[in-house]
Amino acid sequence: MSRETPHKIIHLSVRDVRFPTSLEHHGSDAMHPDPDYSAAYVVLDTDSGLRGFGLTFTLGRGTEIVVCAVQALAGLVVGKTLQEIVSDFRRFYRLLTSDGQMRWLGPEKGVIQLASAAVLNAVWDLWARAEGKPLWKLLVDMDPERIVSCVDFRYITDVLTEEEALQMLVEARRGQRQREEQMLSEGYPAYTTSCAWLGYSDQQLRERCTEALEEGWTRFKVKVGADLEDDLRRCRLIRRTIGDHNTLMIDANQRWDVGEAITWVSRLAEVKPLWIEEPTSPDDVLGHAAISKALAPLGIGVATGEQCPNRVVFKQLLQASAVQFVQIDSCRLGSVNENLAVLLMAHKFKVPVCPHAGGVGLCELVQHLILFDYICVSADLSDRMCEYVDHLHEHFANPVVIKNARYMPPRDPGYSCEMLESSVRRHQYPGGDSVGISMKK
Amino acid sequence: MSRETPHKIIHLSVRDVRFPTSLEHHGSDAMHPDPDYSAAYVVLDTDSGLRGFGLTFTLGRGTEIVVCAVQALAGLVVGKTLQEIVSDFRRFYRLLTSDGQMRWLGPEKGVIQLASAAVLNAVWDLWARAEGKPLWKLLVDMDPERIVSCVDFRYITDVLTEEEALQMLVEARRGQRQREEQMLSEGYPAYTTSCAWLGYSDQQLRERCTEALEEGWTRFKVKVGADLEDDLRRCRLIRRTIGDHNTLMIDANQRWDVGEAITWVSRLAEVKPLWIEEPTSPDDVLGHAAISKALAPLGIGVATGEQCPNRVVFKQLLQASAVQFVQIDSCRLGSVNENLAVLLMAHKFKVPVCPHAGGVGLCELVQHLILFDYICVSADLSDRMCEYVDHLHEHFANPVVIKNARYMPPRDPGYSCEMLESSVRRHQYPGGDSVGISMKK
Numbered sequence: 001m002s003r004e005t006p007h008k009i010i011h012l013s014v015r016d017v018r019f020p021t022s023l024e025h026h027g028s029d030a031m032h033p034d035p036d037y038s039a040a041y042v043v044l045d046t047d048s049g050l051r052g053f054g055l056t057f058t059l060g061r062g063t064e065i066v067v068c069a070v071q072a073l074a075g076l077v078v079g080k081t082l083q084e085i086v087s088d089f090r091r092f093y094r095l096l097t098s099d100g101q102m103r104w105l106g107p108e109k110g111v112i113q114l115a116s117a118a119v120l121n122a123v124w125d126l127w128a129r130a131e132g133k134p135l136w137k138l139l140v141d142m143d144p145e146r147i148v149s150c151v152d153f154r155y156i157t158d159v160l161t162e163e164e165a166l167q168m169l170v171e172a173r174r175g176q177r178q179r180e181e182q183m184l185s186e187g188y189p190a191y192t193t194s195c196a197w198l199g200y201s202d203q204q205l206r207e208r209c210t211e212a213l214e215e216g217w218t219r220f221k222v223k224v225g226a227d228l229e230d231d232l233r234r235c236r237l238i239r240r241t242i243g244d245h246n247t248l249m250i251d252a253n254q255r256w257d258v259g260e261a262i263t264w265v266s267r268l269a270e271v272k273p274l275w276i277e278e279p280t281s282p283d284d285v286l287g288h289a290a291i292s293k294a295l296a297p298l299g300i301g302v303a304t305g306e307q308c309p310n311r312v313v314f315k316q317l318l319q320a321s322a323v324q325f326v327q328i329d330s331c332r333l334g335s336v337n338e339n340l341a342v343l344l345m346a347h348k349f350k351v352p353v354c355p356h357a358g359g360v361g362l363c364e365l366v367q368h369l370i371l372f373d374y375i376c377v378s379a380d381l382s383d384r385m386c387e388y389v390d391h392l393h394e395h396f397a398n399p400v401v402i403k404n405a406r407y408m409p410p411r412d413p414g415y416s417c418e419m420l421e422s423s424v425r426r427h428q429y430p431g432g433d434s435v436g437i438s439m440k441k
Numbered sequence: 442m443s444r445e446t447p448h449k450i451i452h453l454s455v456r457d458v459r460f461p462t463s464l465e466h467h468g469s470d471a472m473h474p475d476p477d478y479s480a481a482y483v484v485l486d487t488d489s490g491l492r493g494f495g496l497t498f499t500l501g502r503g504t505e506i507v508v509c510a511v512q513a514l515a516g517l518v519v520g521k522t523l524q525e526i527v528s529d530f531r532r533f534y535r536l537l538t539s540d541g542q543m544r545w546l547g548p549e550k551g552v553i554q555l556a557s558a559a560v561l562n563a564v565w566d567l568w569a570r571a572e573g574k575p576l577w578k579l580l581v582d583m584d585p586e587r588i589v590s591c592v593d594f595r596y597i598t599d600v601l602t603e604e605e606a607l608q609m610l611v612e613a614r615r616g617q618r619q620r621e622e623q624m625l626s627e628g629y630p631a632y633t634t635s636c637a638w639l640g641y642s643d644q645q646l647r648e649r650c651t652e653a654l655e656e657g658w659t660r661f662k663v664k665v666g667a668d669l670e671d672d673l674r675r676c677r678l679i680r681r682t683i684g685d686h687n688t689l690m691i692d693a694n695q696r697w698d699v700g701e702a703i704t705w706v707s708r709l710a711e712v713k714p715l716w717i718e719e720p721t722s723p724d725d726v727l728g729h730a731a732i733s734k735a736l737a738p739l740g741i742g743v744a745t746g747e748q749c750p751n752r753v754v755f756k757q758l759l760q761a762s763a764v765q766f767v768q769i770d771s772c773r774l775g776s777v778n779e780n781l782a783v784l785l786m787a788h789k790f791k792v793p794v795c796p797h798a799g800g801v802g803l804c805e806l807v808q809h810l811i812l813f814d815y816i817c818v819s820a821d822l823s824d825r826m827c828e829y830v831d832h833l834h835e836h837f838a839n840p841v842v843i844k845n846a847r848y849m850p851p852r853d854p855g856y857s858c859e860m861l862e863s864s865v866r867r868h869q870y871p872g873g874d875s876v877g878i879s880m881k882k
Contacts, residue, residue, distance in 0.1 A: 031544065032542070032545070056541075059545040061540065062513050064513065065513055066546065068509040072506055101475070101476060101477065101499075101503060103473070104473070104476075104748075107722075109724070110554070111551050112508070114546065155721060155722040155724075155728070156698075157700065158700055257597075257598045283550070283757075284596060284753050284757065285726060309543075312722045312724040312728075316727045320727065324801070
């Protein structure tokens with residue numbers, strides 16, 4: 001970004017975009033039987049003509065509430081320059097997440113946090129475009145000092161201070177260039193969730209798994225939790241189809257109480273799942289800890305995070321040894337800033353990060369974060385993989401590229417979540433509902 | 442409620458009502474320097490002509506987001522009868538809090554939970570009016586079976602099952618009638634927060650405390666957390682003014698990290714506070730546990746809850762011995778239903794409940810819950826008191842009655858949160874912003 005172009009943000013628009021995925025049971029699970037993958041989609045216009053695109057993922061009804069929250073935050077963004085935002089990004093992050101009146105609505109959780117993520121994702125996209133780099137590369141090229149200056153350490157200094165974080169990033173510089181080259185040539189390992197939604201028939205399950213195997217997939221996630229006998233039948237079918245050498249994960253989407261989770265998953269142990277994902281409430285740190293402890297002897301880990309709203313919840317999941325796999329989300333957490341905090345804490349606790357990427361746009365976004373994690377933080381691929389869901393990529397200007405079941409690093413500038421204007425127009429809800437907030441004259 | 446009048450809900454209106462409290466620094470604290478006490482205010486109309494009034498409390502900006510969320514929930518309420526709602530209230534509670542698409546926006550936290558509370562508060566108000574009783578009396582007269590049938594035990598059965606809850610309520614029936622009579626004659630003990638907001642001058646502090654002492658107050662809460670030396674000066678001033686025999690509590694409104702909280706409060710130990718309230722993030726169960734453990738030798742307890750969104754967080758605070766005082770909130774938690782869950786868990790863990798009641802309308806609402814707690818659950822007044830703030834009561838049709846620093850049980854039917862229509866009209870934001878959702882024809 002040259003000094004001459006501060007990129008003043010002169011307009012923020014937010015639109016409610018909904019795709020009718022529920023019609024074909026894509027995305028169906030034990031707690032969300034009929035999701036319509038949707039987004040609150042934000043576009044920032046600057047006086048230089050450069051634009052930033054961001055979104056947060058939703059499930060359909062209620063997206064208008066997130067749109068309303070983005071509008072409430074717009075006044076904190078419009079009128080600022082990109083230069084002043086990124087020169088003290090932590091301060092700007094707190095401005096959005098800790099407004100003296102609006103923080104009551106969270107704080108740092110629920111609708112207001114999803115809205116912050118949509119806005120901040122657009123700011124990060126704008127920054128990456130201003131630098132002419134894909135977001136992961138913007139992060140990889142940053143000084144460690146600059147990276148930690150984007151993180152809000154409030155409430156996490158009991159496990160990670162700014163100094164420790166800086167030290168970790170400096171230490172991880174060794175081999176960074178080789179890892180970047182490795183990613184550019186090989187890509188980051190992925191797993192697929194597209195083969196085994198809860199609403200699929202046995203025939204669909206078998207066909208999709210077989211197709212995926214032919215495409216080179218080796219890691220598969222199955223939705224469970226609605227009915228134990230049905231789960232057993234479906235999981236056995238999938239295990240038989242994919243074979244013993246491939247990896248199977250199961251996902252209950254918060255269906256159980258603590259005791260129920262332990263009993264149910266113990267019954268499913270015969271299909272040898274690597275992890276049970278979201279066994280219970282995402283708020284229940286101690287519950288996840290109890291489940292982890294009970295399932296450890298069976299060789300099954302616990303994964304959660306897609307509905308954990310902030311660094312404080314992740315901090316505790318790590319402190320309590322409640323998870324063996326950390327699942328970050330590019331929209332649930334407050335954008336890149338909050339994800340950086342979680343990546344750094346996970347590294348300190350030596351717990352692998354396996355991002356959540358169902359939904360619409362999440363694959364496009366989170367690939368950048370996990371590439372940064374490998375190149376600059378964890379330097380490790382063992383037990384690590386990023387979720388992939390093969391839905392709705394056709395609506396993006398720079399859709400993800402998967403080769404041999406791996407995410408190939410994006411090459412285009414930005415954060416990859418610009419949607420095709422034709423798609424936005426077609427799926428806007430209700431028709432023609434664009435809302436814009438301009439600078440006051 | 443007679444069988445003949447099912448009270449079909451035919452209309453829900455929600456309005457954004459804001460009071461300019463920031464102008465005089467009422468309500469100011471270390472994290473919320475300029476709150477404008479506000480509410481999303483809900484009115485339910487029924488075909489019988491009976492109306493239900495409910496609200497959730499907010500701090501000004503962003504209230505429109507909660508209004509938007511109430512509108513999103515309205516379709517789940519309008520068209521139902523009170524009779525069918527209360528005949529399976531747990532089911533209705535889940536319908537609101539676990540909608541397959543909207544739960545993504547929480548779940549059970551933030552804006553969507555505040556909106557659920559506003560709607561459900563209005564349903565409870567309607568129910569109490571239909572029975573011709575104040576809400577506390579509706580609860581007191583209910584069978585234990587009926588009470589537990591209002592509670593969603595999902596995610597808490599590892600500490601409290603429906604059967605245990607029922608057993609506790611049956612056991613607490615002994616002496617219930619005497620406790621009810623005692624409350625009607627003596628009232629429930631209160632403490633005041635109105636004397637020591639952070640924005641007040643020393644002279645204001647001294648005058649307000651002196652006045653309060655003359656009115657019979659013996660328990661005082663002071664806002665702290667912005668500046669240690671300033672806190673010491675203010676707390677010493679207040680301790681000198683109220684004397685050693687009275688009770689002092691301090692409230693940091695989430696200002697500190699864990700280590701900082703311990704250091705800071707240790708310095709304030711000389712003014713002998715009963716509790717430190719909200720020392721850190723409301724999400725940090727393990728942090729509160731660490732603070733509790735460190736402060737126990739100083740005789741200082743930890744209190745939190747006004748920003749804890751659901752029963753799962755309270756469950757963990759109790760499991761981890763993280764709080765010595767549980768602070769329920771009538772609007773942050775999902776109305777009476779979710780508060781019942783917390784009251785029952787607190788009783789099981791023998792931790793006293795001291796409700797949060799700052800803001801607008803919270804005193805009016807929460808007095809009902811704490812009366813029920815004493816009469817039907819805890820049967821104990823030791824270390825128990827309900828917050829009182831002397832602001833904005835004049836806007837309510839049935840404002841709280843305080844005598845000798847005690848809440849006198851309301852006598853009028855309902856949940857006491859009907860606002861004067863003239864007040865609503867005057868403080869509606871922006872002018873004339875009423876939004877109504879009617880039944881589809």
